Amino acid sequence: MSVTWNVTGDGNIMSSRDVDLSIPVLPEMELTAMKTAEAVGEFMNLDHTKIEEVKVALIEACINAFEHSQSQAGRVDISFAIGDTALTVTISDDGQGFDPADAQTRVEKRRSDGERKRGWGLMIMKELMDEVTIKSGESGTTLTMVKHR
Amino acid sequence: MAESVDVDVRRQGGVGIVDVTGYVNNVLGERVAASSIDLIDEGLVRLLLNMEACTMVNSVGISFLIDVIERVNELQGKVAFCCVGSTTAKTFQIMGLLQTASVYDTERDALEALGA
Numbered sequence: 001m002s003v004t005w006n007v008t009g010d011g012n013i014m015s016s017r018d019v020d021l022s023i024p025v026l027p028e029m030e031l032t033a034m035k036t037a038e039a040v041g042e043f044m045n046l047d048h049t050k051i052e053e054v055k056v057a058l059i060e061a062c063i064n065a066f067e068h069s070q071s072q073a074g075r076v077d078i079s080f081a082i083g084d085t086a087l088t089v090t091i092s093d094d095g096q097g098f099d100p101a102d103a104q105t106r107v108e109k110r111r112s113d114g115e116r117k118r119g120w121g122l123m124i125m126k127e128l129m130d131e132v133t134i135k136s137g138e139s140g141t142t143l144t145m146v147k148h149r
Numbered sequence: 150m151a152e153s154v155d156v157d158v159r160r161q162g163g164v165g166i167v168d169v170t171g172y173v174n175n176v177l178g179e180r181v182a183a184s185s186i187d188l189i190d191e192g193l194v195r196l197l198l199n200m201e202a203c204t205m206v207n208s209v210g211i212s213f214l215i216d217v218i219e220r221v222n223e224l225q226g227k228v229a230f231c232c233v234g235s236t237t238a239k240t241f242q243i244m245g246l247l248q249t250a251s252v253y254d255t256e257r258d259a260l261e262a263l264g265a
């Protein structure tokens with residue numbers, strides 16, 4: 001299976017097997033991302049359950065970005081990389097960033113205080129996807145999730 | 150983008166049934182909770198949430214369902230879900246709902262378990 005690499009005018013390399021989406025931070029706009037995930041998953045002939053898991057994880061990633069990023073551009077960028085062995089979904093924002101370890105500590109403290117209603121997004125993503133990595137700093141956050149075939 | 154969202158309530162054999170339609174986000178989650186609390190206020194402490202027409206959930210929406218479960222449990226009642234998709238059920242499990250509420254394949258099974 002071949003992949004064509006296109007170099008854009010600003011020097012970025014774009015795989016022809018990527019599906020790129022940019023959504024505004026608006027109510028229920030995560031559903032747009034979800035529907036794209038469904039279409040990509042079907043294109044890849046992923047198992048129905050895996051598609052559903054990608055959809056839920058992606059919704060959680062989007063609502064986290066909407067709620068916490070305080071994106072200056074008011075947008076979240078999502079890229080679906082169609083691979084031979086996996087679907088890789090990348091969610092990026094240009095917000096304030098966060099410390100994943102600190103976030104985890106705060107969630108654990110809330111759990112130990114008996115608060116069990118919020119703070120589940122990252123755990124849901126990690127349980128439903130095969131790999132989840134987070135890079136975050138002052139210029140924003142990039143969350144990458146992988147679902148193997 | 151608008152899809153159908155709705156909350157309907159029924160009563161059967163002393164069980165309050167809440168039919169959930171659409172995407173359970175903060176908006177629909179709050180409506181489900183409000184309808185459930187109305188049933189509780191009527192004296193129905195056995196509740197069944199029928200998720201057959203639920204298209205998707207997110208954790209914020211589910212947090213409202215946790216509110217319902219906690220309220221019912223305080224009254225020594227019982228909450229059950231039926232017709233839950235496998236990924237939604239897994240999400241419920243991750244969030245701990247299944248420690249205090251049960252999931253059934255069909256409404257009939259759920260009502261039987263709730264003693265309707």
